[in-house]
Amino acid sequence: MDLLLLLVIFVASILCFLIFRCLEAIRNGVKRVNYGLGNKPPEATGSWPIIGHLHLLAGSQVPHKLLGSMADKFGSIFTIKLGVHRVLVVSNSEMAKECLATNDRVFASRQKAMAIELMGYNYANFGLGPYGPYWHQIRRIVVLELASRHRLQMLEHIRVSEVKSSIIDIYRTWFQKAIRRIVDLFGAFVPSDAIPWLRWLDLGGYEKKMKKTAIEMDVVINGWLEDHKKKKNSTSPLQVDESSNRPVFMAAVLSRVKEEVKEELYGFSTDDIVKASCLV
Incomplete structure (x- = not known):
């Protein structure tokens, strides 16, 4: 019964994820129509269902080296997904100043965490x-x-x-x-x-x-x-x-x-x- 329950939960999670991605794609499509392309930073490839890019961070490469190599590939500003959270990655001083000084109030809050x-x-x-x-x-x-x-x-x-x-x-x-x-x-x-x-x-x-x-x-x-x-x-x-x-x-x-x-x-x-x- 426990195995069956876990299987049901897993399947339900996959379905919820697929529905969420469909809704997100629809929203993104509406945004492109209203605001034009190029309004959002690109998302790094390699995202998996549910966990996003977490599997990449579980590898042997330390996080700052991994993000650096991703910046070489996707540019100095891009996004990754850590589970359900979308994270913005910037990798030059001008963009860091925009986030941490010019628009610091926008980025001042902190993500909720169990700790x-x-x-x-x-x-x-x-x-x-x-x-x-x-x-x-x-x-x-x-x-x-x-x-x-x-x-x-x-x-x-x-x-x-x-x-x-x-x-x-x-x-x-x-x-x-x-x-x-x-x-x-x-x-x-x-x-x-x-x-x-x-x-x-x-x-x-x-x-x-x-x-x-x-x-x-x-x-x-x-x-x-x-x-x-x-x-x-x-x-x-x-x-x-x-x-x-x-x-x-x-x-x-x-x-x-x-x-x-x-x-x-x-x-x-x-x-x-x-x-x-x-x-x-």
């Missing part, structure tokens, strides 16, 4: 989440409380010692393995990111690993947050570092988010926004 969902507090992590009003507001809060020139100068004399002591403490207790694992998982290729309907199969066991890692990280980060909330409720409105009499970053972000982030918190809880922002 960001499961280990980034469901896209509340502004460093990896989509570009938009929420990203702007949280980024502004973080810059004001941590990365502004005034704040950098104010914390300069304690930064080195604090970083050293924190790294030693984290390394000895818990983060040594978890941080290594989260970096590996954020950089891993997850099949369902390219082909979403494969997620239920959890190929490679990535979803299970990410959920486990997210829980391990949250235990520590949530513990810090709860400590700050208890101190805030029992002492002054804004906690300070005892050695310098200056506000603590996590407590400062918590206060600012409560005061400034409206719009029903963009669908995120206050705690998740603070934890995700501090995790960055």
Whole structure:
């Protein structure tokens, strides 16, 4: 029965793909009639049904060499398909400037990925989440409380010692393995990111690993947050570092988010926004 179910799903996927390609061809035909030929960059040949060009990236050639050889063949701007996603490839400085400087807002957002969902507090992590009003507001809060020139100068004399002591403490207790694992998982290729309907199969066991890692990280980060909330409720409105009499970053972000982030918190809880922002 399991084999039969998989066969039915596979056949249905093929049919859906063929229907999608037919509809896409019809849309492209309409676009050519309305706007003329040459309006879209060429798509590289070698695309397979469903997976697109993913099989090329699975070869022995490293990705930048592969894309370079494809640019020699298809030109300095072309597209490839990574599963259901169409990706634009540019390979000269003028086009890179157009994408990353002149029209940077068009390309500023980020593709959804299971790692960001499961280990980034469901896209509340502004460093990896989509570009938009929420990203702007949280980024502004973080810059004001941590990365502004005034704040950098104010914390300069304690930064080195604090970083050293924190790294030693984290390394000895818990983060040594978890941080290594989260970096590996954020950089891993997850099949369902390219082909979403494969997620239920959890190929490679990535979803299970990410959920486990997210829980391990949250235990520590949530513990810090709860400590700050208890101190805030029992002492002054804004906690300070005892050695310098200056506000603590996590407590400062918590206060600012409560005061400034409206719009029903963009669908995120206050705690998740603070934890995700501090995790960055």
